[in-house]
Amino acid sequence: MQKVIILDFGSQTTQLIGRRVRELGTFCEIVPWNKFPAGDPDIIGVILSGSPLSVYAEDAFHPSLDGIVGRYPVLGICYGAQLLSYLYGGRIEPVGTREYGRANLTLLEPSDPLLKGIDEGSQVWMSHGDSITAIPEGFRTIASTGTVANAAFSLPQKKVWGVQFHPEVAHSVQGTLLLENFVEGICGSRREWSAGSFVDQTVRELKEELGDDKVILGLSGGVDSSVAAVLLNRAIGSNLTCIFVNHGLLRKNEYEDVLRDYQCLGLNVIGVDAGKEFLSELEGVSEPERKRKIIGAKFVEVFNSEASKIEGASWLAQGTIYPDRIESCNITGKVIKSHHNVGGLPEEMKLKLCEPLKWLFKDEVRAVGESLGMPRHLVYRHPFPGPGLAIRILGDITPEKVRIAQEADDIFIRGLREWGLYDQVWQAGVILLPVRSVGVMGDERTYERTVALRAVTSSDAMTADWADLPTDFLRKVSNEIINKVKGVNRVCYDISSKPPATIEWE
Numbered sequence: 416m417q418k419v420i421i422l423d424f425g426s427q428t429t430q431l432i433g434r435r436v437r438e439l440g441t442f443c444e445i446v447p448w449n450k451f452p453a454g455d456p457d458i459i460g461v462i463l464s465g466s467p468l469s470v471y472a473e474d475a476f477h478p479s480l481d482g483i484v485g486r487y488p489v490l491g492i493c494y495g496a497q498l499l500s501y502l503y504g505g506r507i508e509p510v511g512t513r514e515y516g517r518a519n520l521t522l523l524e525p526s527d528p529l530l531k532g533i534d535e536g537s538q539v540w541m542s543h544g545d546s547i548t549a550i551p552e553g554f555r556t557i558a559s560t561g562t563v564a565n566a567a568f569s570l571p572q573k574k575v576w577g578v579q580f581h582p583e584v585a586h587s588v589q590g591t592l593l594l595e596n597f598v599e600g601i602c603g604s605r606r607e608w609s610a611g612s613f614v615d616q617t618v619r620e621l622k623e624e625l626g627d628d629k630v631i632l633g634l635s636g637g638v639d640s641s642v643a644a645v646l647l648n649r650a651i652g653s654n655l656t657c658i659f660v661n662h663g664l665l666r667k668n669e670y671e672d673v674l675r676d677y678q679c680l681g682l683n684v685i686g687v688d689a690g691k692e693f694l695s696e697l698e699g700v701s702e703p704e705r706k707r708k709i710i711g712a713k714f715v716e717v718f719n720s721e722a723s724k725i726e727g728a729s730w731l732a733q734g735t736i737y738p739d740r741i742e743s744c745n746i747t748g749k750v751i752k753s754h755h756n757v758g759g760l761p762e763e764m765k766l767k768l769c770e771p772l773k774w775l776f777k778d779e780v781r782a783v784g785e786s787l788g789m790p791r792h793l794v795y796r797h798p799f800p801g802p803g804l805a806i807r808i809l810g811d812i813t814p815e816k817v818r819i820a821q822e823a824d825d826i827f828i829r830g831l832r833e834w835g836l837y838d839q840v841w842q843a844g845v846i847l848l849p850v851r852s853v854g855v856m857g858d859e860r861t862y863e864r865t866v867a868l869r870a871v872t873s874s875d876a877m878t879a880d881w882a883d884l885p886t887d888f889l890r891k892v893s894n895e896i897i898n899k900v901k902g903v904n905r906v907c908y909d910i911s912s913k914p915p916a917t918i919e920w921e
């Protein structure tokens with residue numbers, strides 16, 4: 416399949432470039448600036464990302480682009496454009512104060528293929544501390560803005576383009592069109608990438624790779640592991656065994672509901688109800704990291720014990736997705752490998768690892784789920800932390816606190832669905848606070864617990880904003896919780912953004 420390579424120089428928006436290219440129907444891979452996969456026959460073009468560094472910084476990344484420029488079409492974005500300019504003899508200078516925000520393009524070469532269909536005055540988003548004050552000899556400036564003389568340039572005979580602005584962000588109003596001009600018009604993408612084509616190709620590859628082997632997969636109830644399971648089920652059917660562990664800290668009725676959903680999907684799934692064991696190990700433990708460790712270790716133990724009953728299994732499948740494993744650069748030039756897996760299971764179990772979603776961004780996982788015919792409520796489920804309510808019950812955990820947290824959470828989440836608000840928030844839940852306060856019910860004085868409602872909007876959980884939910888909705892949820900959940904007499908709404916707060920309270 417055709418692909419575009421995105422060389423990552425450490426910008427916060429590198430993944431966004433990847434998502435935009437995929438949305439345009441072209442597969443792409445993000446690789447560190449010094450790891451260009453030379454020799455890959457499927458490459459049709461290269462994008463150089465932005466960077467927090469200046470090209471003149473001591474530790475700036477200066478890869479040689481021999482073997483890239485002249486061979487593939489290249490688009491440099493921000494630092495990428497400055498790097499192209501720097502390497503070919505242009506001049507880059509600090510602008511004094513960082514240029515950050517909206518600007519409007521003046522088209523100097525409107526017939527340039529990168530600018531096809533872009534309007535005069537089109538709004539773009541700038542974020543840079545250096546500016547290209549002179550482009551290299553032979554290059555042409557194709558667009559400028561009020562303050563940036565060389566906002567876009569090209570060297571058509573070598574198929575090189577550079578833009579000082581960020582076409583990948585939404586504030587660049589025609590940014591997607593510009594990327595489409597590059598990927599389709601210039602690189603010649605045949606738009607081979609789609610959820611449907613991914614399913615067909617992956618099912619074919621899984622059949623080939625796994626043959627008659629047996630595979631075990633740990634289901635969490637979340638989108639990623641569920642989509643991975645349905646995909647594998649399509650490829651190898653009953654040779655896939657899924658294990659779904661109830662650690663007792665799931666949402667109200669979630670264990671039963673999710674298990675039923677999985678069975679309806681035709682999955683071969685074993686449910687392990689170990690809630691009591693988890694709660695007894697957590698008794699008296701208040702420290703958040705210890706709670707996480709206890710749950711993680713117990714999960715491995717319960718999962719291993721169940722998995723060891725499955726004879727002849729040779730693979731462990733996981734719902735790892737692309738953002739979990741993109742190697743990204745940090746600004747000291749070292750490459751950080753961030754790899755996610757379930758508590759060291761593969762090492763202990765001597766199983767080979769199968770990660771069928773490892774190339775997908777989160778929104779693509781959902782599209783694949785839909786293409787596999789999975790029900791909407793499973794595919795568009797909010798993220799839920801692995802340790803579940805354990806990190807939403809602040810302090811120590813008791814069965815009574817779990818009941819309160821589950822009932823209040825159920826009222827909140829059901830309310831979000833009933834009011835049509837569920838899909839507008841990234842994630843929501845109820846936090847049970849370790850405080851009691853005075854209230855009055857009927858003629859009685861009460862001294863009971865407080866819960867906080869948390870609902871955030873986000874696109875990746877790295878940053879998040881509190882959701883501006885309607886007051887009438889909050890009033891109704893608060894009344895219902897106080898009236899129906901025994902032990903709660905006060906409800907608060909968390910209006911903190913991340914950063915500086917986090918989504919979870921522990």
Ligand code: XMP
Binds near residue numbers: 799917920
């Ligand atoms: P924070 O609280 O760091 O959360 O803003 C970001 C995202 O991560 C989830 N989260 C976890 N997920 N195990 C998980 O599997 C954990 O220990 C954990 N802690 C936080 C959180 O729900 C949010 O989606």
